[in-house]
Amino acid sequence: MSLDERIEYLEMKERHQKKLRPWYKKVWGVLLIILGILVLSSIIASSIYVWNQVQVIRTQESADFEAKEIAKITSAIDGRGESYTLGPKDAKVQIVVFSDFACPFCQQAAPVVRSLAKKYPEDVRFTFRNYFFHDNSIGLALAANCAGEQGRFWEMHDKIFERxxxxxxxxxxxxxxxxxxxxxELSLDSNKFNTCLDEKKYLYRLNDDFTDAEILGLQGTPTWFINRYKVTGFYPEENFINVIDGLLVK
Incomplete structure (x- = not known):
């Protein structure tokens, strides 16, 4: 093969190899790859953004839900401002008791409440709320509330538990x-009291207490909320004193 023929052969071979070059090595192939990378990057970036936004929304929803649940529970503990209380409104220790006038354990707890109210007249506030488990619970609670209408709730409270x-x-x-x-016997206005009791005037208040007790998941009485911390069952006075003194030190 002459030199000219060899050169011509090599040139032809080169042209042939160019035609057989893989697509991704060609200019249009490189451009297509670059375009694909850009599109994929955009999709990934968009997906990350969307995922982040979803997480933000979920976090916010969770925070909102928790805040609403806390508010709901707090409201259920505190009530609607119509419950009978002992002690100053701004007392450092707030004790809410859900009680039942027909409950034997509540009967044991009643004098404890009265004793502690005397021991801590400026530092502790007791709030009495109703929950029912016995056949006469509502009738007794209505009587106490009707006495409360005449400013004698706590006297009726004491007598009902005593008897x-x-x-x-x-x-x-x-x-x-x-x-x-x-x-x-307590020298209340009998006509006013009897009408109140017969008409079940304060049944709505008892229903409110019952609804809140259900929200709080109460399963028995007495149930206490000491600065909104839940304690269930009869709580001896000594235990209360230890807890109250500890809270007052803080």
């Missing part, structure tokens, strides 16, 4: 007459 055993066989209807007799 709880004598009312245990009664129901919400049959307990009315003993409650009317008790009101007369």
């Amino acid at each position: 709880q055993d004598s009312y245990s066989a009664l129901n919400d209807d049959t307990v009315k007459e003993p409650m009317k007799a008790l009101a007369a």
